[in-house]
Amino acid sequence: NAGVTQTPKFRILKIGQSMTLQCAQDMNHNYMYWYRQDPGMGLKLIYYSVGAGITDKGEVPNGYNVSRSTTEDFPLRLELAAPSQTSVYFCASSYSGGRYTDTQYFGPGTRLTVL
Amino acid sequence: GESVGLHLPTLSVQEGDNSIINCAYSNSASDYFIWYKQESGKGPQFIIDIRSNMDKRQGQRVTVLLNKTVKHLSLQIAATQPGDSAVYFCAGHIVLKIQGAQKLVFGQGTRLTINP
Numbered sequence: 194n195a196g197v198t199q200t201p202k203f204r205i206l207k208i209g210q211s212m213t214l215q216c217a218q219d220m221n222h223n224y225m226y227w228y229r230q231d232p233g234m235g236l237k238l239i240y241y242s243v244g245a246g247i248t249d250k251g252e253v254p255n256g257y258n259v260s261r262s263t264t265e266d267f268p269l270r271l272e273l274a275a276p277s278q279t280s281v282y283f284c285a286s287s288y289s290g291g292r293y294t295d296t297q298y299f300g301p302g303t304r305l306t307v308l
Numbered sequence: 309g310e311s312v313g314l315h316l317p318t319l320s321v322q323e324g325d326n327s328i329i330n331c332a333y334s335n336s337a338s339d340y341f342i343w344y345k346q347e348s349g350k351g352p353q354f355i356i357d358i359r360s361n362m363d364k365r366q367g368q369r370v371t372v373l374l375n376k377t378v379k380h381l382s383l384q385i386a387a388t389q390p391g392d393s394a395v396y397f398c399a400g401h402i403v404l405k406i407q408g409a410q411k412l413v414f415g416q417g418t419r420l421t422i423n424p
Contacts, residue, residue, distance in 0.1 A: 197351075224409055233317075235397055235414025236352070243409050251404075251411060283351050296342065297412060299351030 194219050197300035199284050205306045206274040214269040214303050216284030224287045225267040226297060227251075227259065229280040236283060242267055274307045281305070320421045327385040329418045331398035334379065338400030342412070343372060343383045345394045352397060355383070388422055395419045 200215045218225065223244050228236035228251075238251030242261040256278055258270040267286075271278060281304050285297040321327045333341070339360035344352035356367045358374050358381070365372050371384040381398050396419075399412040 226411070228412075233416065235399070235416050236412065237414075238411040241404065241409055241411065249404065249409075285351075296354055296357065298354065299344075301351050302349075 196220065197284055197286055197298055199282075199300040199303050201303060202301070203304045205308060206271075207308060208274060208276065210274050211270070211272050212274070212305075214271070214282055214284075214305070216267045216269065216300060217265050218267075218284075218286040218298075218300075219265065220286060220288070220298070221264065222286035222288050222298075223264065224297075225261065226285040226287075227257070227267070227269045228283045228285065229253065230283060230302075231280050239269065239282075271305075276307050279305060279307045316418055317416065318419045318421065320423055321388050322423050323388060323390060325388055327383075327388045327392070327420060329383045329385075329396050329398075329420065331381040331383075331415050332379055333381070333398075333400050333413075338402060338413070340401040340410075341372070341374065341381055342399045342401075343370075343381075344397045344399060344414075345392075346397065346417070347394045355396075385420075388420075390422050390424070393420060393422050 197218045226241045227239040230236045237253050240259040242248040248259050281302045283302045284300045287297045342357045343355045345355050346352045356370050356372050358365045358372045363374050369386045373382045395417040397414050397417045399414045401410040
């Protein structure tokens with residue numbers, strides 16, 4: 194299994210541009226998450242999904258959108274990039290959401306810079 | 309609100325010594341805690357977890373202690389090796405709105421440096 198994969202690894206955007214960060218997992222996990230990590234900080238939840246067609250906002254959803262059309266894929270869309278969105282983005286997945294078994298497995302991250 | 313914090317941003321230890329990384333949390337509703345290791349340029353990697361009905365759990369060279377009275381967690385790494393150099397995060401689980409999904413509330417991390 195490849196686990197959780199993310200593309201691209203690095204990206205530089207100009208203010209106002211749009212892009213989609215890709216995330217895929219091959220573990221048949223039903224739960225998927227997007228986090229962002231600012232320098233020297235822990236991760237903050239942007240959006241999450243509990244299955245195809247079901248998504249909800251996390252702590253910091255403004256400026257982002259998601260969709261979940263398949264179990265495997267959970268892309269994150271930035272519509273009008275702003276410098277405040279400069280960060281490292283991590284996708285994670287977990288199997289059940291069950292209270293004691295919900296270990297989240299992380300992808301390698303996408304480093305995004307908005308200039 | 310909930311928060312999880314780490315006591316020290318950096319920790320330096322001699323190779324072969326034991327390392328202890330501390331973490332405090334504020335939300336009593338967190339009943340599941342995880343320690344993650346993050347190496348430079350990589351995503352967080354699961355190390356060990358502990359449920360709130362336990363006060364100690366051991367893995368290979370790692371032990372997590374949970375003190376619910378003072379809302380404190382610690383990660384102990386035995387015989388620290390150069391490969392243990394990384395940033396360590398503690399995270400607590402908070403249940404989200406939909407179908408039991410949970411978010412991780414992360415502390416800021418402790419950077420562990422191993423001196424030869």
